[in-house]
Amino acid sequence: MNSSYPSVLLENAVNEFAKLPGIGRKTALRLVLHLLRQEDSQVEDFAQAIVTLKQEIRYCNCCHNISDSETCSICSDKSRDTSVICVVENIREVMAIENTIQFKGLYHVLGGIISPIDGIGPSDLQIASLEERVKSSEVKEVILALSATMEGDTTNFYIFRKLQPYDVKVSIIARGVSVGDEIEYADEVTLGRSILNRTPFDESYKLIVK
């Protein structure tokens, strides 16, 4: 297949696109040919946006989220509750939780989860700096919001042990039947967890409104 590209320049560009996750050689060729049909300036904007991002991006010196400045917009927002820290894997989870508009505290972005298979240990993550934040500020609660996987739970336990010496409450986001799910199709582990972690029901219970 390789030898059939009529141009080395084209082949290089296709190779670069095909390195991206989920992009095969056929899709890469389609994307490159699309860019070739665009104006010069548009293609330069595309390339420039990526290079600028890579060169100038910073990470918040407090929560380690991606940021344009020393301290990110969430950490520097005076209206947020600085006594609660939500621990997440990366920026995508920050964005997902922000979209719920249900959390007004701060975040702490680990930059991954403990995964021996991928060679990621606790020292590769922002766990020491979390300990530092808990030690040196008036944090009252740390909420663990990592993936509900083996690696996520390993990381949860590791962080829990690291934070035990301090006067801080450690909680974990609820795991249960997803909103919109029918009980009969929920898997048994999730269903079991949702029965164990049942919450009081009274007139103040919030109805599910789509």
Add this chain to the structure above:
Amino acid sequence: MNSSYPSVLLENAVNEFAKLPGIGRKTALRLVLHLLRQEDSQVEDFAQAIVTLKQEIRYCNCCHNISDSETCSICSDKSRDTSVICVVENIREVMAIENTIQFKGLYHVLGGIISPIDGIGPSDLQIASLEERVKSSEVKEVILALSATMEGDTTNFYIFRKLQPYDVKVSIIARGVSVGDEIEYADEVTLGRSILNRTPFDESYKLIVK
């Protein structure tokens, strides 16, 4: 959703990726975060490959295929049969036909097909230069290999009429039941066409070997 990006630089890069066909905002974010995890040099290579391609790409002055030089590698290949020209829409069809290793002639890349809805008329395509090639060289046959769609057929008829004044045979690639297809699932237009265009069967018939 837009307002929740923690960085304008990140948002710009996501916007640029999301302009590509088939890439939504979620995929764009995934791709950008992937690039952020790579080495600086890899990200620069990525951007450079695209800019270089756009700036330095040339089109063969004979067949109009993408090329690194004035004349593409196919047109300048002395072993190819210069008496047959295969007319295709764009470079992807050239690559697909080259992969079959069944064609030893030259190509002519139109750069699209006639499509009034998209505002593409005959003058936007390399049809005049095809006529020129037929007029000024010893071309004996022109094979039409355009999409089997309304637009493809419109373009076929247009080219056919343009070439009628010249002493050249115009043929069209066979349309019939795809290799591997079961007859009962073939659509009736295709099946009808494959019966009308039946070919002689004898001992020289090539068996379908995968």
